[in-house]
Amino acid sequence: xxxxxxxxxxxxxxxxxxxxxxxxxxxxxxxxxxxxxxxxxxxxxxxxxxxxxxxxxxxxxxxxxxxxxxxxxxxxxxxxxxxxxxxxxxxxxxxxxxxxxxxxxxxxxxxxxxxxxxxxxxxxxxxxxxxxxxxxxxxxxxxxxxxxxxxxxxxxxxxxxxxxxxxxxxxxxxxxxxxxxxxxxxxxxxxxxxxxxxxxxxxxxxxxxxxxxxxxxxxxxxxxxxxxxxxxxxxxxxxxxxxxxxxxxxxxxxxxxxxxxxxxxxxxxxxxxxxxxxxxxxxxxxxxxxxxxxxxxxxxxxx
Amino acid sequence: xxxxxxxxxxxxxxxxxxxxxxxxxxxxxxxxxxxxxxxxxxxxxxxxxxxxxxxxxxxxxxxxxxxxxxxxxxxxxxxxxxxxxxxxxxxxxxxxxxxxxxxxxxxxxxxxxxxxxxxxxxxxxxxxxxxxxxxxxxxxxxxxxxxxxxxxxxxxxxxxxxxxxxxxxxxxxxxxxxxxxxxxxxxxxxxxxxxxxxxxxxxxxxxxxxxxxxxxxxxxxxxxxxxxxxxxxxxxxxxxxxxxxxxxxx
Numbered sequence: 001x002x003x004x005x006x007x008x009x010x011x012x013x014x015x016x017x018x019x020x021x022x023x024x025x026x027x028x029x030x031x032x033x034x035x036x037x038x039x040x041x042x043x044x045x046x047x048x049x050x051x052x053x054x055x056x057x058x059x060x061x062x063x064x065x066x067x068x069x070x071x072x073x074x075x076x077x078x079x080x081x082x083x084x085x086x087x088x089x090x091x092x093x094x095x096x097x098x099x100x101x102x103x104x105x106x107x108x109x110x111x112x113x114x115x116x117x118x119x120x121x122x123x124x125x126x127x128x129x130x131x132x133x134x135x136x137x138x139x140x141x142x143x144x145x146x147x148x149x150x151x152x153x154x155x156x157x158x159x160x161x162x163x164x165x166x167x168x169x170x171x172x173x174x175x176x177x178x179x180x181x182x183x184x185x186x187x188x189x190x191x192x193x194x195x196x197x198x199x200x201x202x203x204x205x206x207x208x209x210x211x212x213x214x215x216x217x218x219x220x221x222x223x224x225x226x227x228x229x230x231x232x233x234x235x236x237x238x239x240x241x242x243x244x245x246x247x248x249x250x251x252x253x254x255x256x257x258x259x260x261x262x263x264x265x266x267x268x269x270x271x272x273x274x275x276x277x278x279x280x281x282x283x284x285x286x287x288x289x290x291x292x293x294x295x296x297x298x299x300x301x302x303x
Numbered sequence: 304x305x306x307x308x309x310x311x312x313x314x315x316x317x318x319x320x321x322x323x324x325x326x327x328x329x330x331x332x333x334x335x336x337x338x339x340x341x342x343x344x345x346x347x348x349x350x351x352x353x354x355x356x357x358x359x360x361x362x363x364x365x366x367x368x369x370x371x372x373x374x375x376x377x378x379x380x381x382x383x384x385x386x387x388x389x390x391x392x393x394x395x396x397x398x399x400x401x402x403x404x405x406x407x408x409x410x411x412x413x414x415x416x417x418x419x420x421x422x423x424x425x426x427x428x429x430x431x432x433x434x435x436x437x438x439x440x441x442x443x444x445x446x447x448x449x450x451x452x453x454x455x456x457x458x459x460x461x462x463x464x465x466x467x468x469x470x471x472x473x474x475x476x477x478x479x480x481x482x483x484x485x486x487x488x489x490x491x492x493x494x495x496x497x498x499x500x501x502x503x504x505x506x507x508x509x510x511x512x513x514x515x516x517x518x519x520x521x522x523x524x525x526x527x528x529x530x531x532x533x534x535x536x537x538x539x540x541x542x543x544x545x546x547x548x549x550x551x552x553x
Contacts, residue, residue, distance in 0.1 A: 180378060
């Protein structure tokens with residue numbers, strides 16, 4: 001049972017990471033910075049619970065605000081660059097964050113032991129869950145409450161005018177400006193919200209693994225972050241969740257019996273999925289089909 | 304209403320717009336014509352703030368908007384359409400108009416709360432009006448990219464109107480239209496003027512320009528070579544030369 005709870009936790013955390021990239025991708029910006037924001041959230045929240053002895057939830061929120069603020073600052077220079085250049089710039093930012101934690105020491109004595117981040121050795125003993133007697137089932141529930149909250153919030157944004165504005169910017173910046181949309185405000189906000197969400201994900205991750213180090217937050221994680229929403233499709237947040245289940249649940253865990261061949265098949269299946277469904281697993285046509293199937297009211301008359 | 308003074312735009316050594324001055328008066332349809340590459344679209348892009356100005360000033364209703372960003376120009380009451388239609392093709396017709404409705408009175412955040420409480424009913428009503436104006440009733444849920452060419456043109460015009468403009472800049476709205484559609488467009492533009500909107504019309508289709516405009520300016524190589532009523536322009540020698548090449552020089 002613990003295995004499944006563990007898997008549920010992983011899927012939940014990766015969904016949060018994917019959703020943090022989802023909102024940035026909606027504005028047409030491909031970002032590899034999400035792993036960096038995830039790392040900031042992880043370290044800050046870990047320090048708050050371990051060193052300052054805070055409760056987990058306020059620690060998570062503070063961590064999320066910090067990474068959201070950093071994301072906002074990253075958003076401004078990122079405005080001037082587009083496409084591949086933005087990918088490179090955000091990747092460089094992510095690496096800078098990783099190297100920051102690689103060099104960051106801040107240890108305090110707690111009882112007999114020294115605790116806190118210790119550069120390349122990582123940050124050990126983030127034992128909030130075991131110290132407070134949480135079972136894996138409770139942790140999994142906690143993770144999924146956050147997933148549900150974030151998905152609901154993004155779903156609501158998506159259905160509101162804000163969602164249409166984000167997509168408009170993603171489709172055609174010139175046309176978006178010409179109907180009065182402030183590009184700077186929209187892009188920086190998307191970055192900040194994405195950073196906030198990634199911060200929450202990272203904060204949970206730190207307490208889930210109890211031991212984080214810089215190498216957890218490399219380019220691979222950043223690539224996963226954008227792979228989920230791209231594979232799932234940018235039509236709505238459910239796509240991202242499905243993609244995480246597909247990758248983490250099926251490709252990573254389900255194909256474990258294949259041994260080393262798994263990685264090869266992994267790549268091939270993603271390429272195949274993108275070829276069959278170029279606009280993601282859940283695209284506009286799939287939504288139209290679902291809406292007709294369930295007889296849901298149409299947007300123009302109801303939303 | 305709109306005043307360009309000694310406006311210039313240079314791309315390296317190319318003088319795309321050169322020392323252009325003109326005034327568009329409230330309530331008129333002002334035509335801007337000229338051969339290909341004469342700087343008409345560049346002028347529109349300068350007015351909208353898409354391109355930075357090299358020299359000169361642009362003022363709109365007495366305010367200087369020379370270096371205003373595009374969304375500021377929209378907030379001031381300028382809206383445009385594009386020579387090559389630029390809709391948000393993966394958004395629905397309805398959403399295309401919705402995103403353009405940023406400019407309403409009242410403070411941003413209070414409006415947001417008010418709209419949210421009111422279920423956005425006012426916004427919805429005016430979007431329905433615009434859909435009807437564009438002749439797209441029943442097609443509100445269609446993705447803009449799925450519309451036929453003529454429908455896309457009408458939607459783009461409606462989207463510009465959704466911003467609540469005082470002055471519309473139309474960049475070749477009749478391009479690719481047949482005669483029937485041009486007549487419809489002519490009718491539509493007159494309706495807009497009746498609603499109190501001023502229009503700057505950049506166009507190649509002479510049936511439209513000569514019929515609907517009050518005054519016309521002609522550009523050639525970025526310079527204004529003539530200005531006047533349609534009748535005056537049709538008989539202007541410099542204009543004929545620009546369009547047909549110099550005649551009877553020998």
